Amino acid sequence: MVTCTSMKIELINRNGVVVISPSGEIDMYSSPLLRKELISFTKKKISPVIVALRDVTYIDSSGIATFVEALKRMMPYNGKLKIAEIPESIMKIFNFSKLDKVFDMYESIDDAIKG
Amino acid sequence: MTKEQVVLKIASHPRYLSIVRAVAVLAAEHCGLHYQAVEDVKHAIDEACSNVIKYAYRGDPDRQIVLCFMGSPESFEVTIEDDGIKTRPENLKERSLDEVKVGGLGLHIIRKAFDTVKYDESKEDGNRLVLVRNMIEEE
Numbered sequence: 001m002v003t004c005t006s007m008k009i010e011l012i013n014r015n016g017v018v019v020i021s022p023s024g025e026i027d028m029y030s031s032p033l034l035r036k037e038l039i040s041f042t043k044k045k046i047s048p049v050i051v052a053l054r055d056v057t058y059i060d061s062s063g064i065a066t067f068v069e070a071l072k073r074m075m076p077y078n079g080k081l082k083i084a085e086i087p088e089s090i091m092k093i094f095n096f097s098k099l100d101k102v103f104d105m106y107e108s109i110d111d112a113i114k115g
Numbered sequence: 116m117t118k119e120q121v122v123l124k125i126a127s128h129p130r131y132l133s134i135v136r137a138v139a140v141l142a143a144e145h146c147g148l149h150y151q152a153v154e155d156v157k158h159a160i161d162e163a164c165s166n167v168i169k170y171a172y173r174g175d176p177d178r179q180i181v182l183c184f185m186g187s188p189e190s191f192e193v194t195i196e197d198d199g200i201k202t203r204p205e206n207l208k209e210r211s212l213d214e215v216k217v218g219g220l221g222l223h224i225i226r227k228a229f230d231t232v233k234y235d236e237s238k239e240d241g242n243r244l245v246l247v248r249n250m251i252e253e254e
Binding site for chain 1: 128129132133136154158161162165168223224227
């Protein structure tokens with residue numbers, strides 16, 4: 001478990017697939033921690049990486065930018081960044097930023113593993 | 116009618132952004148904004164303060180940001196002041212929402228939440244960002 005005051009990150013191994021599960025608020029203070037975790041996987045060219053957002057209560061543009069950066073780092077090796085269990089309030093931000101068309105999004109972690 | 120004011124002074128460290136959001140929610144609710152509007156202005160004020168930290172203070176965590184929340188039956192107004200590098204409104208980065216790139220989303224979020232987004236040019240040193248959301252009947 002990796003933590004800062006406003007966010008915690010739990011790493012789950014689901015049938016051999018990496019699932020990053022942040023909880024709390026992703027903002028300018030906490031997003032560097034999420035970035036560090038994501039980049040550690042992209043450096044190892046791990047794919048897919050699944051991010052489960054079920055317990056995220058807030059995300060700002062720095063959090064969204066963190067996902068965009070990770071996605072771009074994965075493109076050269078055809079890696080897949082899959083986002084699952086997105087709460088309605090967080091989905092609104094993805095929709096507004098039109099990034100819902102860019103990311104692979106799934107209702108559940110199991111769907112993300114199968115998809 | 117005199118506008119009710121709440122003033123919040125914070126250091127320019129990102130760890131205080133959660134406090135800014137909490138106060139923004141309370142001030143917006145007190146002003147009578149509905150749930151989605153409260154969420155929108157909270158997000159916008161957070162993005163505006165992040166921009167101050169990032170651009171006006173270039174990440175220096177020991178400077179000061181002063182927020183003033185003002186409510187009236189006509190509007191919910193927020194001013195955000197810093198003593199950092201002067202921001203030129205024409206230089207604000209706003210990416211097209213059709214571009215997939217890092218950065219530039221914050222300004223869209225600010226403009227979605229507030230009807231007026233402008234810099235007070237009368238402030239000589241630093242910046243004073245003025246955000247105004249007009250109250251509408253359902254609020």
